[in-house]
Amino acid sequence: xxxxxxxxxxxxxxxxxxxxxxxxxxxxxxxxxxxxxxxxxxxxxxxxxxxxxxxxxxxxxxxxxxxxxxxxxxxxxxxxxxxxxxxxxxxxxxxxxxxxxxxxxxxxxxxx
Amino acid sequence: xxxxxxxxxxxxxxxxxxxxxxxxxxxxxxxxxxxxxxxxxxxxxxxxxxxxxxxxxxxxxxxxxxxxxxxxxxxxxxxxxxxxxxxxxxxxxxxxxxxxxxxxxxxxxx
Numbered sequence: 001x002x003x004x005x006x007x008x009x010x011x012x013x014x015x016x017x018x019x020x021x022x023x024x025x026x027x028x029x030x031x032x033x034x035x036x037x038x039x040x041x042x043x044x045x046x047x048x049x050x051x052x053x054x055x056x057x058x059x060x061x062x063x064x065x066x067x068x069x070x071x072x073x074x075x076x077x078x079x080x081x082x083x084x085x086x087x088x089x090x091x092x093x094x095x096x097x098x099x100x101x102x103x104x105x106x107x108x109x110x111x112x
Numbered sequence: 113x114x115x116x117x118x119x120x121x122x123x124x125x126x127x128x129x130x131x132x133x134x135x136x137x138x139x140x141x142x143x144x145x146x147x148x149x150x151x152x153x154x155x156x157x158x159x160x161x162x163x164x165x166x167x168x169x170x171x172x173x174x175x176x177x178x179x180x181x182x183x184x185x186x187x188x189x190x191x192x193x194x195x196x197x198x199x200x201x202x203x204x205x206x207x208x209x210x211x212x213x214x215x216x217x218x219x220x221x222x
Contacts (some may be wrong), residue, residue, distance in 0.1 A: 004154070033210070042214035043155075043200065056209050090154070098208045099146055103154035 002026065004093050004104035012110045018079040021107045025072050025093030031055075032074040033101065034066060037088040049074050078109075086111045114139045116203050118213035126221050129191050133216045135201035136183040145177050145184045148200040150215065155200055158186070191220045 005024045013019050025032050033056075034046040045058040049068035068074045072093075078085055088108050092101035116137045125131055137145065144162045148155035159168045161177035161184060168175050172191075177184045188195055198215040205211075 035212075040214075043202070043210075043212035045210050045212075048208065056207060058209070088153070099144055099160045099204060100157050101210075103148075103156070105153040 004091060004102050006089075006091055006104040006107050008107060009105065010108045010110075012112060013081050014112055015081055015083060017081050018077065019081060019109060021076045021078075021089055021091075021109070023074045023076070023091035023093075023104055025074070025091075026102055029093035029095050029102070030072055031094045031098060032068055032072065033092045033094075034074070034076050035090045035092065036060075037090055037106070038086075043090070046076065081111045083111050085109065114203070114205070114211050116201060116211050116213040118199075118201055118216050120216060121214070122217040122219070124219045124221060125191055127191060127193060129220075130187065130189045131191060131218060133186040133188075133199050133201075133218070134183065135185070135213055137201075137203040137211070138182060139203040139205050139211055141206040142179075142203055143206045144204045146202045146204060146210070147175055147184070147186050148202065150198040150200055151196075158199075188218075191218075193220050193222055196220045 007022045031050045033048040035043045037043045048056040052068045063079045066076045088106045090106045092103045094101045119134045147158040159175045164179040172189045175186045200215045202210045202212045
């Protein structure tokens with residue numbers, strides 16, 4: 001079974017721009033969660049989608065949004081990028097055992 | 113505020129040593145405590161603990177949860193260089209939200 005894939009793997013953007021990251025879950029997994037990982041804050045939960053609906057949301061500003069498609073693929077969008085948005089963005093997929101999340105390799109976003 | 117704190121932040125040991133990693137949590141509507149190993153990019157799942165006092169084991173790794181004192185430990189015996197990684201713990205609440213600690217970076221020297 002193929003693992004969780006994320007594209008692109010690396011991205012450099014300028015302050016004020018917007019960015020869209022993509023995540024393809026493991027086949028059969030209907031839940032996709034997004035996390036931001038920075039050295040100082042560690043892994044922070046952004047949101048979770050299940051069957052195209054946002055089921056949970058973390059404590060991030062509205063500039064961070066996401067969606068999930070009928071094939072369970074998910075996208076995350078960040079608008080009006082700030083320097084502090086530079087981070088590794090990880091997505092994780094799971095089935096009906098949400099604690100067994102399988103993480104993708106991440107997208108490294110650098111905002112200059 | 114819900115939070116998870118891990119200690120130590122980093123650890124350097126020699127092959128064969130035994131290490132203990134700590135994780136304390138304060139999470140409302142706590143459901144479970146999870147441990148992950150992050151070697152390069154993607155964290156991989158190690159353990160999930162929901163009950164106090166019941167040790168989970170997988171080879172040289174073991175973990176236990178104390179729900180009264182709100183902490184968990186991860187033990188690694190007879191460490192090997194392949195154990196070098198960042199170990200993350202996370203607390204899951206009943207709403208399926210996960211709160212991660214900043215991790216313990218373990219380096220095992222040959």
